[in-house]
Amino acid sequence: MTDLSVDLGFMTLKNPVLTASGTFGYGLEFTPFVDLNKLGGYVVKGLYYDSRKGNPPPRLVETASGLINAIGLQGIGVKKFAEETLPRLRSYDTALIVNVCGDEDEEYAAVVEYLDKQEGISAYELNISCPNTKREGLCPALSPDTTHAVVKLVKQTTFRPVITKLSPNVTDIVEIALSAQEAGSDALSLTNTYLALAIDVEKRIPKLANIFGGLSGPAIKPLTLRMVFQVVSRAQIPVIGIGGIMTGIDALEYLIAGAKAVEVGTANFIDPQSTLRIIRELEAYCETNGISTIEEIIGTLKV
Amino acid sequence: MHKEPDALIVKKQDWDGYCLLRLKTETIASESQPGQFIMVRPSENLHPLLRRPFSIHSVQDDCVEIFFLKSGIGTTLLSQRSEGDRLDILGPLGKGFHLENALPGRKVPLVGGGRGIAPLYFLAQRLRELGGLPCIFYGGKTLSDLPLKQKFEKDHYELYVSTDDGSFGFEGFITDLFQREFENLSPSCLFSCGPEAMMRKLALVAQERSIPAEFSLESIMGCGFGACWGCVRMIKTGSKEEWVKICEEGPVFTGKRIVWQDEES
Numbered sequence: 001m002t003d004l005s006v007d008l009g010f011m012t013l014k015n016p017v018l019t020a021s022g023t024f025g026y027g028l029e030f031t032p033f034v035d036l037n038k039l040g041g042y043v044v045k046g047l048y049y050d051s052r053k054g055n056p057p058p059r060l061v062e063t064a065s066g067l068i069n070a071i072g073l074q075g076i077g078v079k080k081f082a083e084e085t086l087p088r089l090r091s092y093d094t095a096l097i098v099n100v101c102g103d104e105d106e107e108y109a110a111v112v113e114y115l116d117k118q119e120g121i122s123a124y125e126l127n128i129s130c131p132n133t134k135r136e137g138l139c140p141a142l143s144p145d146t147t148h149a150v151v152k153l154v155k156q157t158t159f160r161p162v163i164t165k166l167s168p169n170v171t172d173i174v175e176i177a178l179s180a181q182e183a184g185s186d187a188l189s190l191t192n193t194y195l196a197l198a199i200d201v202e203k204r205i206p207k208l209a210n211i212f213g214g215l216s217g218p219a220i221k222p223l224t225l226r227m228v229f230q231v232v233s234r235a236q237i238p239v240i241g242i243g244g245i246m247t248g249i250d251a252l253e254y255l256i257a258g259a260k261a262v263e264v265g266t267a268n269f270i271d272p273q274s275t276l277r278i279i280r281e282l283e284a285y286c287e288t289n290g291i292s293t294i295e296e297i298i299g300t301l302k303v
Numbered sequence: 304m305h306k307e308p309d310a311l312i313v314k315k316q317d318w319d320g321y322c323l324l325r326l327k328t329e330t331i332a333s334e335s336q337p338g339q340f341i342m343v344r345p346s347e348n349l350h351p352l353l354r355r356p357f358s359i360h361s362v363q364d365d366c367v368e369i370f371f372l373k374s375g376i377g378t379t380l381l382s383q384r385s386e387g388d389r390l391d392i393l394g395p396l397g398k399g400f401h402l403e404n405a406l407p408g409r410k411v412p413l414v415g416g417g418r419g420i421a422p423l424y425f426l427a428q429r430l431r432e433l434g435g436l437p438c439i440f441y442g443g444k445t446l447s448d449l450p451l452k453q454k455f456e457k458d459h460y461e462l463y464v465s466t467d468d469g470s471f472g473f474e475g476f477i478t479d480l481f482q483r484e485f486e487n488l489s490p491s492c493l494f495s496c497g498p499e500a501m502m503r504k505l506a507l508v509a510q511e512r513s514i515p516a517e518f519s520l521e522s523i524m525g526c527g528f529g530a531c532w533g534c535v536r537m538i539k540t541g542s543k544e545e546w547v548k549i550c551e552e553g554p555v556f557t558g559k560r561i562v563w564q565d566e567e568s
């Protein structure tokens with residue numbers, strides 16, 4: 001029996017498989033398919049302080065081995081989450097990570113301040129990298145200074161661990177990763193979606209009402225894997241890899257590159273049980289290769 | 304809601320542009336209601352990536368049928384599958400038609416345009432079982448858009464057919480034929496699925512005549528079970544209008560709740 005647990009320093013996960021925010025609803029949507037207790041943890045859909053209307057449709061377009069979305073973080077807000085959803089999630093014995101959003105730095109702080117009063121949350125993931133809420137993908141994760149400011153403010157506000165979710169739409173992600181680390185982030189998650197465009201050639205209009213969207217799915221895996229490897233080589237805090245993970249092999253690539261854990265995203269839509277399958281595939285790989293604890297393979301890329 | 308990774312294709316019918324697949328899935332078949340849908344994975348590979356939504360066209364014993372227009376890569380790949388192949392499906396999903404408005408002994412028009420006829424066959428089956436009198440309005444651009452005509456005829460449904468080009472039946476829109484027949488039928492309610500413009504027109508007719516009407520909407524869907532928030536439409540709830548997930552609260556909505564899209568969209 002392989003020990004799949006991973007130690008992030010500030011918390012231990014029973015296995016390295018988490019779900020990516022925005023692809024797993026508030027967790028409950030998946031309970032017909034997935035025993036949440038079996039996951040390393042789950043990251044629920046991004047929460048602003050108030051409920052959020054979201055973008056007009058069409059919000060989705062499929063591209064080659066990828067999905068471009070422009071949902072615009074439609075959601076229920078912290079109060080409804082705390083009153084209606086969280087009580088139903090507390091019975092699950094696994095890490096619940098809440099993805100936190102804000103229009104301004106102060107809103108991120110207000111969200112964690114409110115949620116700090118609620119029990120049953122393991123950590124926050126700061127969504128400073130959603131490409132779909134402001135014009136042309138503008139977000140704090142695009143510069144080291146804006147990243148530093150929001151992470152610092154949130155860290156001053158909360159007692160819980162903070163994972164900062166970075167954007168791939170930057171020139172040098174290492175610089176931004178180090179800025180988040182310097183501001184006190186406990187971990188990093190790499191990455192959010194890639195700002196993208198798809199065109200209807202008959203009508204000569206964008207296929208999404210929002211014009212741009214964020215690309216996810218297998219198409220982006222090699223791109224994000226590269227960034228994860230670059231960041232783990234320089235940062236001291238743990239990195240969680242996200243992007244195009246459909247199988248245990250995909251997850252292993254991230255772990256070997258140095259990610260301590262992974263988040264499974266788009267795969268949840270196609271196979272709602274893909275997280276459980278990926279955990280089984282990781283276990284099978286370890287057994288076949290005589291690996292007794294999964295931590296043995298983290299960061300073992302030979303270059 | 305069940306995941307059936309190996310649903311056997313037990314029957315396939317192919318027409319010019321359209322396809323019907325009958326899938327063996329006891330659990331999904333036994334729980335399906337008219338207006339609900341299933342998500343079908345068109346390929347085991349990474350392209351095309353997402354499942355495709357299909358309304359349940361009929362339930363036959365332990366099988367469900369889907370009927371679709373070959374319109375893109377997903378539906379084209381599915382139309383190339385053969386009897387004996389297996390498909391990965393999820394279902395039944397969503398909320399279907401409310402049959403309680405269909406009063407026994409009163410005519411119930413089911414108005415379908417093109418591929419929108421798909422869920423209405425199952426609805427007709429169920430209404431008949433409940434003692435209702437479904438009458439089918441089936442419209443298409445041209446005769447080849449009406450591949451299910453014989454199926455409805457064979458089952459002796461009261462059938463009204465229109466084609467835009469007059470190649471068969473009434474020449475013009477199915478909405479015009481429906482309005483012409485309205486007084487004769489004196490229906491207690493109306494159910495419909497098809498192009499936006501057709502359904503919007505029918506919603507107006509239903510409102511003018513003060514009969515309840517339900518419409519099955521369609522959208523690109525990422526997951527089909529409420530997780531991705533990709534399939535929204537503007538829906539009225541009381542005095543509030545908001546983006547509502549079609550997969551979860553629909554795909555069937557009453558005409559009064561739907562905010563119809565603009566003429567040009």
